[in-house]
Amino acid sequence: MWIRFKRDRTGVISAFIVLIFFAIAAAAPLIAKAYGKNPYTVYADERPELFDSAGVPIQPNGGISGEFWFGLEPGNGYDVFTKLIYGIRTSLMISIAVTLAVVITGILLGVTAGYVGGKTDYSIGRVIDFLLAFPSQLFFIASMPVVVSLFVSPTDETPTYVRVVALIVVQWVLGWMSLARILRGTTLALREREFIEAAKVSGASPWRIIRREILPNVVTPLLVQSTYLLPNFVTIEAGLSFLGVGIVEPTPDWGQMFSKASTELVLQNDITYMFFPGVSMIIFVVAFNLLGDSVRDAFDPKSAR
Amino acid sequence: MKEDLVLPAPREAAADSAGEPLLQVAGLTKHFPVKGGFPIRRTVGAVQAVDGIDLTVHVGESFGLVGESGCGKSTTGRLITRLMEPTAGTISYRGKDITHASRKQLAPIRSEIQMIFQDPYSSLNPRQTVGKIISGPMEINDIVPEGGREKRVRELLEIVGLNPEHYNRFPHEFSGGQRQRIGVARALALEPKLIVADEPVSALDVSIQAQVVNLLQKVQAELGIAFLFIAHDLAVVRHFSQRVAVMYLGKIIEVGDRESIYTRPRHPYTHALLSAVPEVNLSDETDGGRRERIRLAGDVPSPISPPSGCRFRTRCWKAQDKCAAEEPPLIQISGNHEGHLTACHFPEEPTIEGRDEDIVLDPALAALEEGIEGQ
Ligand SMILES: Nc1ncnc2c1ncn2[C@@H]1O[C@H](COP(=O)(O)OP(=O)(O)OP(=O)(O)O)[C@@H](O)[C@H]1O
């Protein structure tokens, strides 16, 4: 399986790219330190000579220079490079948290429904149907402020961690169903296999059967699904931040950079600003999806290429 | 297979009086509800998979259970190993009623009743090594044999004729026959007293079937384990079982010692099954003589609505009105040996010699045979 994966060049390259992104995200503070800047410094105040009266960098291409590799943000004049790597960090941390929550929920509910069957299966199945029938895009947007207001009163300033938690909760609640459904199906098929009966004949408890006999057999669909889920959550998170219901300034965030890029000031004066978050996200999502394909192929050589 | 096998000495099981019943099943019944109807699903009927069967397996004995596909053999096996909950009837093991015992109550008995499965490809977890598979039952029951579990697994692998070095391999690296041996090793791991073997060889190549049957026979003889051996024809159990029961549509229609069933069968269905067994005429009486030939027509009727009276009457050439009206009891017919019971109103002669005319109940088959003979 590992050998099959290594032979797949697309898979190896995309895995490499994905790993680089994770490394950048993990090492963002270190990189920023070595680079000598941070994403919170308002260069419009510190170095006013770099900006015109509207707050747009004077130098061409959004102020790209040896000092500011990716330029400066129009308006407050944040450094784009550090902002981007910190943004990737925020985005990936949120998406990983969501993926973990979804995987755990998916296993718990999906495998339980499949193994126990009967009424449990029926009720979990109906909950899944109900949630899947939701217009999730709309619901994401609508529910974010609601969830946030659960934690803080509308008059107070919303702390960043509350927004992060709300983002995770909303995506989790509306994101676990497809995985749970797939795991339920796999478990249902496994339950009929004779090795489960063999374990029962020896007196194994249901818990042990799930843990030792079923879980090792659902690792494949689990891994494959997770590699599709994570980039999906990255885009959803970006979308929410873009629409202004996710992470807001001054916290750096991948998606929020798009939202910044589409403001009138930036859009009209500094198209280059859009380039870096845009291209990096496209590369990330495409690479991750290709990786997902390769993982699936490696696990299941029968699905033809 | 190696000759100098390391076998633990036969346990006291074999020394027990052979008459003591190990497993006793009475009136065992399993009906699967059939759901239907729209829009409200409700129970509209029942598959009478097993319908009131009695059987007894003695200590160290090998008992064969034979019948066509779908007659309820697997269901019986699964009821006895308590993988399924019986609808009615009782199962007692060593005099202890286990019919509705819970998993916890069964715990002390679990190690004594084991099962070998039909499909060697589905009975081993593809993600566990052979070592894990075989030591699983020991782990579950918290048994640590002398010298550790790994040593015991290696011993077991040797007993079933596999290389102990295969400990760390995965099931997909083995052939069907080897996998079935792994299944046997797993069943032996707990030193059981009764093994339910559900068609353990019917998924295997004919050439390998004999090897596995020999292995089981050796295990049975040397370890003194009682077997409930399920098979779909009489050929496989012939050399294996001391007693044989023939099942048809959820009922036992004839049961007796091997001698009686193979040479003096009384039930028409047993006659039909025997006539399908190749080279069965090893007994003296039939040497040289022609064997009877019976071809059964049609399919087994649906177990959802089995025929009234005798369930075999739709395919029986001796059926009369009485057969539809009255269910024949499973009794000892005069002239039969002790313990040879038959459920038939009009039993056949106790012989398997050829008759004047072949009974061919399938017109298509008859035409085919005429064509062949005419050539
Ligand atoms: N879980 C179940 N639900 C409903 N019906 C079942 C179930 N299991 C078995 N049956 C039915 O019960 C009958 C007996 O099945 P069983 O598996 O015991 O037959 P069998 O004698 O083992 O056949 P085979 O030789 O094909 O294995 C069949 O008609 C089958 O369709």
Ligand code: SF4
């Ligand atoms: S009871 Fe009647 S139908 Fe049934 S086997 Fe005997 S003769 Fe045939």
Ligand SMILES: [Mg+2]
């Ligand atoms: Mg069966």
